[in-house]
Amino acid sequence: MPPAEMSCPVVEGVRFSTANHVLEGELAYPEDRTIPLGAVVVAGSHPLLGGNMHNNVVRGLGDGLAERGWATLRFNYRGVGRSEGPRVDVAHHLAEFWRTSHVAGEMDLWQDVQGAVAFMRSVVDPSLPLVLIGYSFGCALLPAVGRAASPAALITVAPPLGKHNYSDFMDSQCPILAIVSEDDFTLEQPRLKIWFDALPEPKRLAQKASDNHFFRGHEPWIVETASAFLEEHLP
Amino acid sequence: MARGILLTGATGFLGRYLLRDLLVHGRSVGLLIRGNAEQSAFERLDELHDFACESSSRTLPRPVLLEGDLRTPNLGLDAAERSWLAREVDAVVHSAAYVAYQPTSDGEPWETNVNGTYRLLELCRSLGITELHHLSTAFVCGDRRGTVHENELDLGDGTGNAYEQSKFAAEQLIHDCSGMRTTIYRPSIVVGDSATGYTSTYHHFYRFLELAVRLSGQGGKNRTRRQNLSIRLPLTGEEVQNIVPVDWVSQALLAILSQPRRHGSTYHLVASRSLRLREICAILGDLLGFEGVSCVGSEGLPDATALESLVLDQFKEYWSYLRANVIFDRRNLLSALPDLPPPAFDAAYVSRLLAFAQRDGWGRDRTRPTQRDEAAGLGHYLEHILPMRMRNSPLAEALPDGLIFVLDVRGPGGGQWSYRCADGSLRVWRGRAADASVAYRMEVPALADVLQRRQTAQQAFFDGRIDIEGDAEKAMKLALLIEQFLAQDNQVSPQDTEMIHAAG
Incomplete structure (x- = not known):
C-alpha cells in the first residue's frame, strides 16, 4: 500500500440498519480518491459516558483517517442522538451505574458495530481491508464483531481492561494496535502488560501521557499512530 | 388631592400589574424593592417600568425607588x-408576600408576611401614613367549607398551610392596628392576563395545566385524535375552583382604592362563579385533545396505577385546594364594583393562558440564568436554585453520599462553589473544599451553556471547555447525573422561584 496522502475528506450523514434498529452515522472519505484504502468502523465509548459520534477521539479518528485515504464510519449506538432504539433509562440505572460502571444489555451493542460493518461492506468494495477501531468501552465490542467480519486490523484506544473481558482478543487473526494513555484512570499497567504480552503477533503498544482517558489535544497523535500502524501492516 | 402611594411587592406577579395601573391612574408611586443575586434594585425597577409601559402602550412616569x-x-x-415617604406618600398598597406554601428554616413565610407587615405598620405609624391597602388571600379561610363572608376572619377547624396561616396572622395584625384605615383585598386563585395570557409565575393552576399538556402529549397542537388517559382522581368532580385574572384583580383594587368611602372593609376579589373540577377537566380535554379523566369519589385510590400515583404526587402540594368546597361571598365587592365583573374563565381564556405559557417555556428558562444575566445570576442559581431543585428531584436518591465536588468558575460572575452530597441533597458553600474528590474548572460561558442545556457537560468536557481535576471517573458519572437532572428539571414543574423571592 502506498504511503497515505493527506486530502480533505467528504463527510456524509448516513442512516443504516442493524438487526433491530436504524442508526445514524457519519461516513467520511477522501474526496480525491476513487478507491479508498479500505473501510474503517469506529466504535465509541460508553453511551452513558459521552459515547457518541461527536466525541473528540471518535471524530478525530473518523476525519483523520479519511484525510489519509480511508473510508471511515462513526455512528451513534442505539438510543443515542437520532439513532433509533430504546434509550438507557439513566435515572433508573444511575445508582447501579455509579457503583459498577455497567448497565444491563450494554454488551448487546456489538450488534450495532456489526450493522456498521455491514453498511461499510455495502458502500466500500468488500475486497478492501476492513479495520475495526474501538475507543474505551467500544474496544470490548470488537472481538464479537471480528469473529464474523474478518477485519484486516484491530485498533484499541484506551481499552479499560479491568472493566470488561478482553480475553477474546487472544483469538484474533489480524494485527492489533493498542493505544494507551499513560495517565489513564482506567489503566492498570500490570494488567496491560499481561494482556498485551498474551496477544498474538503482529501487535504494537503505543503509550504516552495523553490527558488521562480522554486524549483532548492528542487526537492527531492517535491518528498518526493508527495510520502508521496500518501502513506498516496492510501493505 | 391624592398624594403618592408606596407599593410593596411590585416585583411579584400581581404587584407589577398594580404598579402599571397606579401609574396609568396618574398616581405618584414609590416602590419598596430589594436587590437580589441576579439584579440590583435599580435594574428590577427598570424592568417593572418597562413592563408597565409596554403592557399599557403608554409612556408612564418612572416610579421612585426606595431600596429596602x-x-x-x-x-x-x-x-x-x-422623610420622603412622610412628605410624599399618604397611602400604602402592601402586596409583598412570601408565597411558597411550606415553611423554611429561615423563618418564612412568617418573617415576610407577618413580621414584615408589622414593620410596615410601625413605619406607617411613625410617619403618619394612615391609609393601608393590604393584599391578602381568599384562603385565609383555611379548610372551611360552605359560604365564607368578607367580614369573617376564621381559619376553620384545620390549620391550613403555612402560607395561609401567615396571611391569616397578618390580617389579624391589621385588624388590631389602631389609628389606621385599612382595606383588605382577598383574591382567590390568580392566573394570567385575561387578554394576553401573560404570567410571570407558574405555580398552582399552571401546575395542572402543564401536567395536562404533558399527559396529552400534544401540547395543544394536534387535536385530530383524542387520547384516552385512563386516569382516575379521588375527587367527586363537584369540588369548585375560583379563578381570577391578574389584570382584573389589579383593576378591582384600583377601583376600590379610588373610592375612599369604600375603604375600611374587606373585599373578596373572586369570580362570580366558581368552576367545578369536572368542568375544568372538560375544558382542558377539549383544548388538549384528551379524555378518560374520571372523578371516582373522595374515598382515596388504594389501587392507583403508576401514572395515577405520579399525577397525585404532582398535585400533593395543592391537594387541600383541589378538595376545597367553599363559596366566597362577594357582597362588599358587588356593592363597591357593581359594573366590574371578572372575565369568564372559559375555554378561550384558558387557551390564551396555555399559548402564553408554552411560548414562555413555562417560565423555566427564566429561573435558570439567561444569556443576558447569566453572569450575574450564576451564583444565585448555584447556591439556591440548584440545591433546591435537586432536593425535589427523583435523581436526588442517586447522589453519591459523601462525595464532595467543586465548581471553579472563571470570569465575571464566577467563583468557587463546593458541594457535598448528603442524604439526597446538595449542601453548598462558597470556596474550594480541600477534600473534594472532583473539581470542574471552566469559564462562565461554558457553565452557562451546560445549565441552559445548549451543550451537555460531557460534551463540553470533550470539547475542552471544562477541565476535571481529581477522580475522572466520578467526574464523568457526576456530569451524567447533572445532565439528567437538568433534562428532567426541564420537564417537571418545580416551585416557582421567582414567586418565592418576590417578597419585594
Whole structure:
C-alpha cells in the first residue's frame, strides 16, 4: 500500500440498519480518491459516558483517517442522538451505574458495530481491508464483531481492561494496535502488560501521557499512530 | 388631592400589574424593592417600568425607588427616604408576600408576611401614613367549607398551610392596628392576563395545566385524535375552583382604592362563579385533545396505577385546594364594583393562558440564568436554585453520599462553589473544599451553556471547555447525573422561584 496522502475528506450523514434498529452515522472519505484504502468502523465509548459520534477521539479518528485515504464510519449506538432504539433509562440505572460502571444489555451493542460493518461492506468494495477501531468501552465490542467480519486490523484506544473481558482478543487473526494513555484512570499497567504480552503477533503498544482517558489535544497523535500502524501492516 | 402611594411587592406577579395601573391612574408611586443575586434594585425597577409601559402602550412616569426590605427594621430605609415617604406618600398598597406554601428554616413565610407587615405598620405609624391597602388571600379561610363572608376572619377547624396561616396572622395584625384605615383585598386563585395570557409565575393552576399538556402529549397542537388517559382522581368532580385574572384583580383594587368611602372593609376579589373540577377537566380535554379523566369519589385510590400515583404526587402540594368546597361571598365587592365583573374563565381564556405559557417555556428558562444575566445570576442559581431543585428531584436518591465536588468558575460572575452530597441533597458553600474528590474548572460561558442545556457537560468536557481535576471517573458519572437532572428539571414543574423571592 502506498504511503497515505493527506486530502480533505467528504463527510456524509448516513442512516443504516442493524438487526433491530436504524442508526445514524457519519461516513467520511477522501474526496480525491476513487478507491479508498479500505473501510474503517469506529466504535465509541460508553453511551452513558459521552459515547457518541461527536466525541473528540471518535471524530478525530473518523476525519483523520479519511484525510489519509480511508473510508471511515462513526455512528451513534442505539438510543443515542437520532439513532433509533430504546434509550438507557439513566435515572433508573444511575445508582447501579455509579457503583459498577455497567448497565444491563450494554454488551448487546456489538450488534450495532456489526450493522456498521455491514453498511461499510455495502458502500466500500468488500475486497478492501476492513479495520475495526474501538475507543474505551467500544474496544470490548470488537472481538464479537471480528469473529464474523474478518477485519484486516484491530485498533484499541484506551481499552479499560479491568472493566470488561478482553480475553477474546487472544483469538484474533489480524494485527492489533493498542493505544494507551499513560495517565489513564482506567489503566492498570500490570494488567496491560499481561494482556498485551498474551496477544498474538503482529501487535504494537503505543503509550504516552495523553490527558488521562480522554486524549483532548492528542487526537492527531492517535491518528498518526493508527495510520502508521496500518501502513506498516496492510501493505 | 391624592398624594403618592408606596407599593410593596411590585416585583411579584400581581404587584407589577398594580404598579402599571397606579401609574396609568396618574398616581405618584414609590416602590419598596430589594436587590437580589441576579439584579440590583435599580435594574428590577427598570424592568417593572418597562413592563408597565409596554403592557399599557403608554409612556408612564418612572416610579421612585426606595431600596429596602420588609425583613429589616424600618424596612432598611434611611432617614432621608423615610422623610420622603412622610412628605410624599399618604397611602400604602402592601402586596409583598412570601408565597411558597411550606415553611423554611429561615423563618418564612412568617418573617415576610407577618413580621414584615408589622414593620410596615410601625413605619406607617411613625410617619403618619394612615391609609393601608393590604393584599391578602381568599384562603385565609383555611379548610372551611360552605359560604365564607368578607367580614369573617376564621381559619376553620384545620390549620391550613403555612402560607395561609401567615396571611391569616397578618390580617389579624391589621385588624388590631389602631389609628389606621385599612382595606383588605382577598383574591382567590390568580392566573394570567385575561387578554394576553401573560404570567410571570407558574405555580398552582399552571401546575395542572402543564401536567395536562404533558399527559396529552400534544401540547395543544394536534387535536385530530383524542387520547384516552385512563386516569382516575379521588375527587367527586363537584369540588369548585375560583379563578381570577391578574389584570382584573389589579383593576378591582384600583377601583376600590379610588373610592375612599369604600375603604375600611374587606373585599373578596373572586369570580362570580366558581368552576367545578369536572368542568375544568372538560375544558382542558377539549383544548388538549384528551379524555378518560374520571372523578371516582373522595374515598382515596388504594389501587392507583403508576401514572395515577405520579399525577397525585404532582398535585400533593395543592391537594387541600383541589378538595376545597367553599363559596366566597362577594357582597362588599358587588356593592363597591357593581359594573366590574371578572372575565369568564372559559375555554378561550384558558387557551390564551396555555399559548402564553408554552411560548414562555413555562417560565423555566427564566429561573435558570439567561444569556443576558447569566453572569450575574450564576451564583444565585448555584447556591439556591440548584440545591433546591435537586432536593425535589427523583435523581436526588442517586447522589453519591459523601462525595464532595467543586465548581471553579472563571470570569465575571464566577467563583468557587463546593458541594457535598448528603442524604439526597446538595449542601453548598462558597470556596474550594480541600477534600473534594472532583473539581470542574471552566469559564462562565461554558457553565452557562451546560445549565441552559445548549451543550451537555460531557460534551463540553470533550470539547475542552471544562477541565476535571481529581477522580475522572466520578467526574464523568457526576456530569451524567447533572445532565439528567437538568433534562428532567426541564420537564417537571418545580416551585416557582421567582414567586418565592418576590417578597419585594
